[in-house]
Amino acid sequence: MKKYNIVHVVLLTFLILAGCTEDFEEINANPNQPENVSADLLLSTVISTLATTTVDAGGWDRGNIVAQLTAKINFTGFDRYNWGSESGLWNTYYGILPEIELILESALAEETKNTSYEGMALVMRAYVFANLTDNWGNVPYSEAITAIDGNFTPAYDEQEAIYAGILEDLRRAETQLALNQSIIGGDILYGGDTTKWIKFANSLRLRYLMRTSNRNDVGAEVQAILDSGNFIATNADNAVMEYPATTQIDSWPISTGRIGGFDEHRMSETSEAVLKGFNDNRLAKWFQPTDNPEDDPNLFEGLTNGLSEDNASTFNGGANNVSRINQAFFYDSPNAVKAAIIQTAEVHFLFAEAAQRGLITADAETLYNDGIRLSFEYWQVEQDFVTYTAQAGVAYDSQLETIITQKWLASFLVGLEGWYDFRRTGFPSVIVPGPDNVNGDAVPVRFLYPDSEQTLNGENYQAAVSAFGVDDINTKGWWEN
Numbered sequence: 001m002k003k004y005n006i007v008h009v010v011l012l013t014f015l016i017l018a019g020c021t022e023d024f025e026e027i028n029a030n031p032n033q034p035e036n037v038s039a040d041l042l043l044s045t046v047i048s049t050l051a052t053t054t055v056d057a058g059g060w061d062r063g064n065i066v067a068q069l070t071a072k073i074n075f076t077g078f079d080r081y082n083w084g085s086e087s088g089l090w091n092t093y094y095g096i097l098p099e100i101e102l103i104l105e106s107a108l109a110e111e112t113k114n115t116s117y118e119g120m121a122l123v124m125r126a127y128v129f130a131n132l133t134d135n136w137g138n139v140p141y142s143e144a145i146t147a148i149d150g151n152f153t154p155a156y157d158e159q160e161a162i163y164a165g166i167l168e169d170l171r172r173a174e175t176q177l178a179l180n181q182s183i184i185g186g187d188i189l190y191g192g193d194t195t196k197w198i199k200f201a202n203s204l205r206l207r208y209l210m211r212t213s214n215r216n217d218v219g220a221e222v223q224a225i226l227d228s229g230n231f232i233a234t235n236a237d238n239a240v241m242e243y244p245a246t247t248q249i250d251s252w253p254i255s256t257g258r259i260g261g262f263d264e265h266r267m268s269e270t271s272e273a274v275l276k277g278f279n280d281n282r283l284a285k286w287f288q289p290t291d292n293p294e295d296d297p298n299l300f301e302g303l304t305n306g307l308s309e310d311n312a313s314t315f316n317g318g319a320n321n322v323s324r325i326n327q328a329f330f331y332d333s334p335n336a337v338k339a340a341i342i343q344t345a346e347v348h349f350l351f352a353e354a355a356q357r358g359l360i361t362a363d364a365e366t367l368y369n370d371g372i373r374l375s376f377e378y379w380q381v382e383q384d385f386v387t388y389t390a391q392a393g394v395a396y397d398s399q400l401e402t403i404i405t406q407k408w409l410a411s412f413l414v415g416l417e418g419w420y421d422f423r424r425t426g427f428p429s430v431i432v433p434g435p436d437n438v439n440g441d442a443v444p445v446r447f448l449y450p451d452s453e454q455t456l457n458g459e460n461y462q463a464a465v466s467a468f469g470v471d472d473i474n475t476k477g478w479w480e481n
Helices: 008-018 039-066 087-108 115-136 159-177 194-211 219-228 259-263 269-277 282-286 309-313 344-356 364-378 385-389 400-410 417-425 451-456 458-468
Strands: 070-072 239-242 265-267 338-342
Touching: 039 070, 039 087, 039 115, 039 239, 039 265, 039 338, 039 417, 070 269, 087 115, 115 159, 115 194, 159 194, 194 219, 194 239, 194 338, 194 344, 219 344, 259 265, 269 282, 269 400, 344 364, 344 400, 364 385, 364 400, 400 417, 451 458
Parallel strands: none
Antiparallel strands: 070 265, 239 338
């Protein structure tokens, strides 16, 4: 199944087909190739595409950098906030929507009706649109895939309305999945376990409810999710796709690329300071000692975020004096890397925040400590938990920044979650623009719209920009702090 962008790729296809003869389809039909792809095959493609995008283009290339969990030693433009449209992410998310829609159509059709596939598709659709609106603000939503019906210039919806649709999709997903109709295949996330899909749907709903909690009264719904117990409560329930790595096709993309591309990413001074300050053993899980043979073999040194190419390459005497990402992420990717969409640690930190802010009735300290413990468990890190959680800066103190700092650490490789939290809360406060940033010492809050939108969907693009001010990386969205 070919993917297409909602505007320019579909438009090009339409123009090509419009110039063909009326009997083109009949003449060129391939009797050995099915016209329709089954929902199970589509589902595996959707899950794989979205999970890999989350850990690769989202977490590795963008999320870890802007959240300053890592830094760039070469090609430092993104780290300096020299941002463009990130059209690759835009095209990936919009390109997968038609396949999700085909799953929904199949699941709703009388002859192939399946409430479980409907629920799974609704979860994936909600996740796609959340990423789109969190990255760009107002985006095409209600008309997002109407190019199928001849509409090649979709209108943009306001972020508040998009979030209402996202949350409604997740509520309906829970209802449909609870009917527990058999999943015949394609579920490479949970192996056909509808109970785990319900937990996934509710955990995403919790994430997005809390994201909008500065604008909406979400307490009752968050409390209901907590009381239900139907959320990702253990690492066994995480929405995580594992890479078998039997071929290059099913490996984590970074592990099949060039080592130079991998080495561009280094430990940041920000994460170094926090991890060392807390005696946090995730330090050695994520990073490795410096390569300088004259250094202590256990020396970890971070790189300042947001340096120019020259300043980054010569920082601390050169690349050998700055810690790389642990090379297990390159050479041992099936064991070191899993594509996590959402983990139980995040879920517990979200509940802890809700309790700390008085949105729900629950023990914030217990939820917070469980989040820390579950993150260590996920990364298979041995840590003296009692000693760790007794430290200043870690011990629960009823402060939101304490919760968000641990949630930030747990967001390593989980898409752009650390950036979203910083935009919403201003925490952790250790995230500050680098010395050579080109954005006026401000952390950006969105991506620019792709150039293709200006040229091929100009009227709706202009209307969207007019609705919130200016197409600028510093223009805040509806839910932000």
